[in-house]
Amino acid sequence: MHLFKWHGQLILLNFLMFMSWRPCRGLNVPNYGPDNRGNPARRTASFAGRREPVFYDEEYQPLAARTPSQDVRRAKLAAISNPDFYFPPDPEADLAEANIPVPVVTQQKPRQAAPGAGAFSYNPKDKNGPPNWYRIDERCGGRYQSPILLNTSSAQLVSRKRPLRLDGQTNLPDSIRLQNDGHSAKFTHSWRIGADRPVLRGGPLKTKYLFEQLHFHWGSNSSVGSEHVYDYQRYPMEIHLVFYNGLYDSFQEAREQVDGIAVMGLFYEIYEHSVDEPLNTWTRFLRNVIEPNSEFTIPFIDTFPLYEVIGDVEWPYFSYEGSLTTPPCLETVTWIVATKPLLVTEKEMRQFRRLQSPNGQMSNNFRPVQKLNHRRVFLY
């Protein structure tokens, strides 16, 4: 009898639970599927989830309109596992490919023939020139590439902004490694372990970004040189200060992550007046790396802090999500481009133009502007 009473109560309990569960099936439960954009844990190495819908016209059209065959080529590249692979130049095959969709290419050059990212050039007519960078690394054919046109009139003004801060700007490194890597002049500061390395934060950045290196892009004359174009103007030179997210252990690790890199870009304009003292004393080191793939170590006694290169970080700036401007063109860069140019003399520009690349004078080492696509540019 006692057992039966328990049994009856259990049946009643089950019935009540069933009734209370049933109405829930019709409720509109939020979908926490892969489309959930609010959950940062679900962010992947793609900007797709971070983009706002486009609401203004794209003002830039590339010189060569993208044809469907380029998508076919990119699909083929994706099918090839070796990231260093590139297609050997074959104009006839390219011509045929433009008309006929070709199945996945199986012919591969031996490994030693693949030049890797080091072989790109800035000559648009070259087989490794900017229009063909996507053959060196397919990511160069992505939709969120840099540089771009930066226009005051179409930028979104950010009213509630956190100040952008560069801490440790006056810190001195132990030494500075200056490299002519065949594409640019690159200064990599070495810091004491865990100390002194300058940190960029605030503005559009959610975390701290640690300084890695700085390098330049310049023209063969002062009418060109910068990578970004500000209100339809190119400047004779642009400096890039490369930072990586402190959440990651190294620049190499960070650059593959969606929030891995921040690059601060500043334009240079020519200081027309005569000067007794050089404006940028550090340009004197360039004469030590004239030859391509040469390097020079600036000893501690001659090192200089970031402050000596860029001064105060107190200018309005553009910010947008883009890419590295050289292969592999990873789309993991938060760009911060200052609207206030730095100054350089023609004499200092000549120091840059004396540098040699594997193909002769190193100059015009800037990438053509890329399509904006579904991106917004913010003005802070």
Ligand SMILES: [Zn+2]
């Ligand atoms: Zn650069």
